[in-house]
Each structure stands twice: as structure tokens, then as C-alpha cells.
Amino acid sequence: MKEALLKYDFTDNGLNIGDYIQSLAAKQFLNNQDPILINREALNEYDGEQVKLIMNGWFLMNGENFPPSEKITPLLVSHHINTSVHSHFRKEEVVSFYKKNEPVGCRDYFTLEFLESLGVKCYYTGCLTLTLSEKYSSKEKNDNIYFVDPRYKKARGLLDQLNRMYLLVTKFNTISEIRARYIRSNNKKSWRKTLDFYRSFSQIFDDEVLKKAIYVKHYIPANKFNNDAEIFAYGEELLRKYASAKYVVTSRIHCALPSLSLGTPTLYIDIPNDHNVSSCRLNGIKEFFHIIHTNGTKLSCDLLKNDEKFNLKSSFTNKEDFITVKEKIKKTVIDFIKN
Structure with a gap:
């Protein structure tokens, strides 16, 4: 057959x-x-x-x-x-x-x-x-840190706008570097999105991590590919990148699960009270990961103590519950x- x-x-x-x-x-x-x-x-x-x-x-x-x-x-x-x-x-x-x-x-x-x-x-x-480690695992790791569709809860209102203005004034160079890698466009919306992203993730990541990270999207515009062979090839390219990474930060389960399999340290971003269409998928999956917890606009991670942040030298290992x-x-x- x-x-x-x-x-x-x-x-x-x-x-x-x-x-x-x-x-x-x-x-x-x-x-x-x-x-x-x-x-x-x-x-x-x-x-x-x-x-x-x-x-x-x-x-x-x-x-x-x-x-x-x-x-x-x-x-x-x-x-x-x-x-x-x-x-x-x-x-x-x-x-x-x-x-x-x-x-x-x-x-x-x-x-x-x-x-x-x-x-x-x-x-x-x-x-x-x-x-996926059956085919795509790599023994060689590099210093690349990937942020793949990093979701977060956005705050709204006057305080939010004031906070954005404060960050833009006090952290302009840092925000500019991150925006160039994270959004790769130059419009007002890209600045707002970068400021919201920075306000969230700077709570648990050093500025140097956010400035040097590689930002990836799992939703690709329809005009990027000519045929299915090109799409599969791009998927394989991403898997090889994740396999060699220092660590991966993501809200995509089909980045987090492959990275886990490939032996790459993985942080999964959990969005509580997410829409049921999304959250219904996670019972029996989320338990395998180290979690970045989001509580409103507040981020935390059980791997961090006190006021620690992940930096360029940070290292951690994955849970092994998934192996069986x-x-x-x-x-x-x-x-x-x-x-």
C-alpha cells in the first residue's frame, strides 16, 4: 500500500x-x-x-x-x-x-x-x-537564542501609554535595536508592539538577550512559497536551527515540542485564561515544559530566583518526562x- x-x-x-x-x-x-x-x-x-x-x-x-x-x-x-x-x-x-x-x-x-x-x-x-530527534537532532550547539512568536498580555489605558513614553525616552537605543530584529518594519504600530514586548520580557531577560535574540514567526505570508516542497524545506531549516540553539523561548507548541525532542533547552510561554480553542490543546503537553507564567502584564519563571534574569550565559536543562x-x-x- x-x-x-x-x-x-x-x-x-x-x-x-x-x-x-x-x-x-x-x-x-x-x-x-x-x-x-x-x-x-x-x-x-x-x-x-x-x-x-x-x-x-x-x-x-x-x-x-x-x-x-x-x-x-x-x-x-x-x-x-x-x-x-x-x-x-x-x-x-x-x-x-x-x-x-x-x-x-x-x-x-x-x-x-x-x-x-x-x-x-x-x-x-x-x-x-x-x-523529531530521530532525524533532526544535532550534537553541536551555538549561542543563538530564538524567540518564536512570544505572546504576552497587553495592558491598555493611560498608564500603559505613559509607560511606553517613559521606556521610549529612557531606553531608546535598546528599543530601537530590538525593534529592528523583532518587527523589521518602521511604523508607529511596530514601535508600540516593541515597547509592549520589551515591557513584558525585560522583566525576566537581560537587555543583551533581547537585543541579540533571533525572532521567528510560525505564521508565514502566503506569497513566500511556490509549492509544498519549499514549505517542507523551510520547516526542516527551522528544525535544524532549533536543534543547534542555546535555548528557545516560544508560545508555539510546535516549536516547543520539537525543541524539547531535539535536546534544546526550552521555555514555553503560558497564557492563562486563553481562548478555549487554544487552551484545550495543552492538557497533557504543557506539563513537559519549563514555563514562563504570565499574570496580566507580569512575567515570571520557576527557574529564576529573587530578581534574577536570563542572560547570555544562562543555561538550564529540560524536564525528561516526555521521553517515555x-x-x-x-x-x-x-x-x-x-x-
Whole structure:
């Protein structure tokens, strides 16, 4: 039987490279490194040869396009069903699909509890990106520090505006250097965003870290790529950068989980009371990370004591709880491909 791999649509925000990183995690286990590409949002339309498909990741942006075609033999592993499609996924034809292909390996406990409520047999697997060290790990580390889509809570009102003005006057050179790397544009909005970013992250990072950090976005404009091959290549490029980094700071789970797997010290930025569409993904994932906690505009990290900050010489090691989960999911995927 031929092998297939998930590809993805552009959204209003562009392309989420984290989706393709999830596919790279699946691709490393395939026998054929040039598999048939099937759009995650059109699995029901596939009408080619019978294929095996590792169905890891978020299902689905458009719930009406589920369940998949009968010509797809799925491995439901690292599977996340988002709260945004629960009403559709309770339909008889969708529940029947899951029962036909059970047990379902769930990426998070939210998905596991939802499927169990529908009478589907399932188990927890964590995320397949925890296995990316199989192909992309590096023994050589450099001094690069990556901030990948670092989210934070923005304050509003008069005090906020006064604080921005104070920072702009007292820290103008520092703010200018950070803006040139963080935003890479010159308009009023870029200054406001940089000032809000600096006000938040200067609480726990030295200025030298923020000035020398490399800033990466996981949402890419639609016009950056010509085809899927270029997108996959860019995903691999990012993985190799993360693999060699000194450490990574991110609010993207598909930067944090791969970095964890690759042996790169990782700080995950947690946004409490986030929208349920986002937060429902994290129960069973967030526990693996060292966390930067955000409480309003206040940031803190359990790795820091008193008034310490992360500096250019700071070092720390990751938790190792994920290793057992990684080995179990790896075996599941290898057995599916072999059989």
C-alpha cells in the first residue's frame, strides 16, 4: 500500500509552519520519502489509490469535511479534536469512523475525554513532534537564542501609554535595536508592539538577550512559497536551527515540542485564561515544559530566583518526562508503517 502525508491550507493569517513540522514528524518514519500529499481539509475528497496515512495533529478547521475517504487507511495517533468542531464530530458518521479505527491515540487529555464521552476506545500518546530527534537532532550547539512568536498580555489605558513614553525616552537605543530584529518594519504600530514586548520580557531577560535574540514567526505570508516542497524545506531549516540553539523561548507548541525532542533547552510561554480553542490543546503537553507564567502584564519563571534574569550565559536543562511518551508513540508509528 502506498503512503500519504498531510499538507495544509493557507488561512487568513498565512500558513502555519507548525502544521508542516507535524507532517515532518510523520514523514521521517515513512518508507517513501516522496509520499502522496493529501490536504487535511479535504480528506473526504481523496479518490486515488488506497494509502496509509498518519493522522496526527489538529482535526479539523472545517468539520464538514470529515470523516476521510474510504481510500485512506489511517493511523489515528497524536490526534487532537478541537472544541471548535465538537458539534460536527458528535455526528453518527464521524463517531462510526472513530469506532471503526479505534483505539485512537490522543495528543491531549481534552481529546481523550471527548472521544470517551462518545464511546470510542482511546489512549494518550502526546505529540508526534516529540520524536523529531530521530532525524533532526544535532550534537553541536551555538549561542543563538530564538524567540518564536512570544505572546504576552497587553495592558491598555493611560498608564500603559505613559509607560511606553517613559521606556521610549529612557531606553531608546535598546528599543530601537530590538525593534529592528523583532518587527523589521518602521511604523508607529511596530514601535508600540516593541515597547509592549520589551515591557513584558525585560522583566525576566537581560537587555543583551533581547537585543541579540533571533525572532521567528510560525505564521508565514502566503506569497513566500511556490509549492509544498519549499514549505517542507523551510520547516526542516527551522528544525535544524532549533536543534543547534542555546535555548528557545516560544508560545508555539510546535516549536516547543520539537525543541524539547531535539535536546534544546526550552521555555514555553503560558497564557492563562486563553481562548478555549487554544487552551484545550495543552492538557497533557504543557506539563513537559519549563514555563514562563504570565499574570496580566507580569512575567515570571520557576527557574529564576529573587530578581534574577536570563542572560547570555544562562543555561538550564529540560524536564525528561516526555521521553517515555516519545518511545511509546515511536513504536506505534513504526509498527503501523511496517504492517
